[in-house]
Amino acid sequence: MTTTITQRFEAAKACLDAIDQGHVLKFYDELDESEQNNLLTEIEGIDWPEVAALVKSHVLSKPEFAVPDSIEPVPWYPYNETKEVRAKYIEARRVGEKLIKEGKVAAFTVAGGQGSRLGWDAPKGTFPATPIRKLPLFACFAEYIHNIQNRFGVTIPWYVMTSPLNHNDTVAFFDEHKCFGLDCKDIMFFPQAMFPALDMNTGKVLMAGKDAIALSPNGHGGSLKALYTSGALSDMHQRGITQLSYTQVDNPNVRMIDPLFLGLHELDKAEMSSKMLPKAYPKEKMGVICIVNGKTSVIEYTNLPDELAEERDDAGELVYKCGNTATHAIRIDFIEKLNTRPTETGSGGFALPWNRAEKKVACIDMESAEPIEPSTPNAIKLETFVFDALPLASASIVYETDRIDEFAPIKNADTPAGEEPAKDSAESSKRLQTERAARWLEANRVKIPRKDDGSVDAVIEIPQITAIYPDDLKGKKLPSKIEPGAEVLL
DSSP, rough: OOOOOHHHHHHHHHHHHHTGGGGHHHHHHHHHHHHHHHHHHHHTTTTTHHHHHIIIIIISSSOOOOOSEEEOOOOOBOOSHHHHHHHHHHHHHHHHHHHHHTOEEEEEEOOOHHHHHHHEEEEEGGGSTTTOOOHHHHHHHHHHHHHHHHHHOOOOOOOEEETTTTHHHHHHHHTTTGGSSOOGEEEEEEEOOEEEEEEETOOOOOOTTTTTOOOOEEEEEHHHHHHHHTTTHHHHHHHHHEEEEEEHHHEEEEEEEESHHHHHHHHHHHHHHEEEEEEEEEEEEEEEEEETTEEEEEOTTTOOOOOHTTOOOSSSSSSOEEEEEEEEEEEHHHHHHHHHSSOOTOOOOOOOOEEEEEEOOOEOOTOOOEEEEOOOOOOOEOOOOGGGGGGGGGGEEEEOOOHHHHOOOBBBBOOOOTTTOOOOOOHHHHHHHHHHHHHHHHHOBBOOBBBBOOBBBBBEETTTTOOHHHHHHHHTTOOOOOTTTEEEOO
């Protein structure tokens, strides 16, 4: 039996009135039928009992971080192959390459964000990222996938999580660029869920307009739910995928599919594993991977007690130095288990902890319907983090990576010309990409011009279709040297 729009309205009103959020429908009678339908669809897509609970726990009261009873440094596999690990790394590469060749590995990119912090009015994945070609982030990842497919003679399915805010634009961008030469049938897009912004003083849901709730993505933790509800996991099962390589959209240097990391993860029978970077200094803005109450976990840098953040070993190294890079290997059956296990209410699914952030959110005045552009934070946004699934894994490994080789994120706007580039900006990323290219060329006996401070006196770009390791350049026609100030695309 078809539900009428009147019945949908009555159901929505009863639900909202029960939790004191009836204002969401205040302007309903002023809307045309299409606008009414859109608003009801938004309302029907939200778990309102969960909203009510979170208003009490995360808005009207502010959760305080409780220092765990036990925090210990996490063991990790080192980036440099020491004698102690060399034999295992050889075996891990063999295992990881076998997984890839057998078609058991897929790539997963979390790409729900807009480029607004970068001054880019489009999905972040469309942002021009490379030093010379200005290749978009999505195209960087596509080149990497091309390289792996050519290297191993296999198809790598690519799953891209968008958000309702950027889904259509993202799909259109891939269509416009003909999926960057990949087979479009091997790329699946799906949006993550959204969550309403809440007035930080009253807990009332903010409205973006008379017909729209002020919504924002529910965080990258929502990816583990979206993979299940979107049908992506079912698609993976049909393809024989057993391992998912999880990366986020802002890092053009990320190794989307890393045989060594996947092999270590598989050999140790891990369900969810992580790459780490050694922190440059105690309060670097990176979550810290630790052992918390016996389980691998991530503690935000702001929550790690100062005495632990600053603790050093006999060699002067930080004891708690494992910075989270948001790169994970995840077993498909682990994601499925998270989504189907019993919960306290008896229903299937799992709940990651919600995190509270005070934000400025544009909305309308509920009396006049006039738009409000706040100059100070007026709202609480709630989101979940994917790394909070780590303690739920039966086993987990941590693998160290190299900052130059794999980590050049683009998160912040550039500083004015002539100033030192902002950390994690487009300019700092391009310098890191050039430095990586220079090191790879130096490893192949190409002379690189360097300034007095050691930085490269040139701009160099090596497409990932050409090389993803320095050894890939062996046997290729390379210049004997790079001239100072040159722009070189190999």
